[in-house]
Amino acid sequence: MTERALHPTELAPTPARPAGSAPSPGCPPPHPSPRRPSLVLPPGSCDAHCHILGPATVFPYAPDRTFTPLDAPKDQVRALHAQLGLDRAVIVQSSCHGGDHSGLLDALGSETGRLRGVALIGARTTRAEIEELHRAGVRAFRLNFLPHLRTPPTRAEIDSVLERVDGLGWAAQLHVHDEEIAVLEDLVKTLPGKVVIDHMGRVDLAAGPDGRALRSLRALLDGGRVWVKVSGVDRLSRQGPPFADAVALAASLVAHAPERVVWGTDYPHVNIAADAPDDGLLVDLVERIAPDPAHLRLLMVDNPATLYDFPSTP
Helix, strand or coil: CCCCCCCCCHCCCCCCCCCCCCCCCCCCCCCCCCCCCCCCCCCCCCEECCCCCCCCCCCCCCCCCCEEEEEEEEHHHHHHHHHHCCCCEEEECHHCCCCCCHHHHHHHHHCCCCCEEECCCCCCCCCCHHHHHHCCCEEEEEEEECCCCCCCCHHHHHHHHHHHHCCCCEEEEEEEEHHHHHHHHHHHHHCCCEEEHHHHHHHHHCCCCCEEEEEHHHHHHCCCEEEEEEECCCHHHHCCCHHHHHHHHHHHHHHHCCHEEEECCCCCCCCCCCCCCHHEEEEEEHHHHHCCCHHHHHHHHHHHHHCCCCCCCC
């Protein structure tokens, strides 16, 4: 008899949501029964991009949020990682929580050493708050350039963030869409330290391998300071599962810059047009993204350890 894979909410029930907080369109529930991957990941493998959301009864969503997700509390995310064989994770602060990092700090404090964080630094975030985030395990800040999340930051606002995180060694993580990469190429070159491009820059695969956005992304990678997350294959694909077109792009980026790529589930997959992908399938696709065992270890273990300051893994 085949064992049914447990959905993370069965392992860690989600608290009831308050009245009047129905999820927004584009925030479907996670896959109802993610499969257990056939790929056995190397020890120390990291989900370098996922979110902890709520629970709203404990960590309310920002009043000015642009979307309302389903809760994805820390126990639910931890259960998923255990099922997928992921030992480490990077929790990215979601715009639906805005600048309130209470939930992120709670999650980081509950699993010292296994988690790192990415913060959203706003005009009201003080240096003292930033240092508290650093002590908890935050090692990057995110800049959202997608209009459906928030108004893109100005150069003056970016400079203000850089001034307040100075000396901490944090990476700048950019969430951009397609040809915005080319528009922001000069900005990226002026940012100090490491720069991370989320979800392969969300390039339009219809533009082909010589599209403007992909050319800019590769040029930035060639500069030696830019990293890319080969996550979000379900977002980029024009074909649907198993997302062969987006997987091919991810594989080409891994081959192009194997020492500056990381991977993540993007769980729980908010602001998407289709149903949430099977996270077990996403893990199995990593073997196609990084078919060389040496590249697989770099992608899943060594690179995230370097980028997010995890302890070394033998």
